[in-house]
Structure formats: structure tokens, C-alpha cells
Amino acid sequence: MKALVVYYSKSGNTREIGQNIAREIPCDIEEIYDTQNRSGIIGYIKSAYQANRGKLTTIKPMEKDPTNYDIVIIGTPVWASRPAVAVTTYLTENKDKFKDVAFFVTYGGSGFKKTIQTMETIIGTKPVQTMGIRAKEIENKTCDCKIDPFVRDIGN
Numbered sequence: 001m002k003a004l005v006v007y008y009s010k011s012g013n014t015r016e017i018g019q020n021i022a023r024e025i026p027c028d029i030e031e032i033y034d035t036q037n038r039s040g041i042i043g044y045i046k047s048a049y050q051a052n053r054g055k056l057t058t059i060k061p062m063e064k065d066p067t068n069y070d071i072v073i074i075g076t077p078v079w080a081s082r083p084a085v086a087v088t089t090y091l092t093e094n095k096d097k098f099k100d101v102a103f104f105v106t107y108g109g110s111g112f113k114k115t116i117q118t119m120e121t122i123i124g125t126k127p128v129q130t131m132g133i134r135a136k137e138i139e140n141k142t143c144d145c146k147i148d149p150f151v152r153d154i155g156n
């Protein structure tokens with residue numbers, strides 16, 4: 001099975017989980033880059049507003065083509081109970097190119113389910129597996145117990 005891990009990360013949490021997944025299974029990995037400036041409080045407010053409204057952004061061109069993979073494992077931080085704007089954009093631009101998908105999400109404490117539902121709605125495909133990890137679990141290094149079953153179930 002050919003797998004691709006794709007993620008966006010503003011402050012490193014989702015990147016860390018994406019990289020951990022990629023250490024567990026044979027796969028390619030690629031980060032999504034947003035071209036918009038999202039720094040500071042203005043960047044935060046703008047990002048939450050855009051995410052909540054389902055707005056799109058311009059992402060840097062991706063190297064990996066999802067059509068070449070049996071499964072694409074897509075990771076996003078939760079922004080205002082929605083996927084990050086760059087992930088909404090990636091899903092929208094590639095929605096017809098996925099076979100199977102799995103989603104992983106990092107978040108502070110709320111909005112995990114709504115984020116997964118939104119991702120599913122954008123591409124019109126149910127994920128074979130989902131995982132939500134709180135920022136605290138990453139900080140306390142207690143997230144491995146979630147990553148192990150997530151990658152095991154994807155492999156089956």
C-alpha cells in the first residue's frame with residue numbers, strides 16, 4: 001500500500017504528529033505551505049475568521065500527486081472548529097484525486113469532530129481512520145498511544 005502524509009502546521013504541533021506517523025509506516029511526506037502572513041494577533045483573528053467561513057488561500061505548489069497513492073493521510077490544526085485555511089484549500093483543490101483518506105487533527109480542546117466532518121464534506125469521502133490529539137498531549141508526550149493504533153488500523 002502506497003501512503004502519503006500531508007499536513008499543514010502553523011506552530012509545529014501538527015508537523016510533529018505528521019513526522020511521527022511517517023516514522024511508523026513506509027510513506028512519503030509533504031508539508032502544505034500557506035502564502036498568507038498569519039503572524040500576531042491580527043493573523044490569529046484573520047485565520048479564525050477565514051477558517052470559520054470556509055475561505056480559501058493560495059498554497060505553495062505541492063510536489064506529490066495524490067492520485068499516485070492508495071491512501072493520503074491528511075493533518076490539520078483546528079481553527080475555529082474547522083480545518084486550517086491551507087488544508088481546506090488543499091482538500092478543495094484535490095478532492096477528485098483521493099482514493100482512501102485518513103485524517104489527523106491537533107487542537108486545544110474543542111472542535112475536533114466538526115473539523116473532521118468539514119474535511120469529509122469537502123472531499124465527499126469518509127476517512128478510513130481519524131485521530132484527534134490535544135496540544136497538551138503533545139506537550140506531555142502522551143500522544144504515542146494514539147498514534148500507534150491509528151497507523152495500525154490504516155495498515156489493515
Ligand SMILES: Cc1cc2nc3c(=O)[nH]c(=O)nc-3n(C[C@H](O)[C@H](O)[C@H](O)COP(=O)(O)O)c2cc1C
Binds near residue numbers: 008045076080111134
Ligand atoms: C487561528 C486559530 C484558531 C484556533 N481555533 C481553535 C479551536 O477552535 N479549538 C481548539 O481546540 N483549538 C484551536 N486552536 C489551537 C490549535 O488548534 C492548536 O494549538 C493546534 O495544535 C496548533 O497546531 P499547529 O502547531 O500545527 O499549528 C486555534 C489556533 C489558531 C492559530
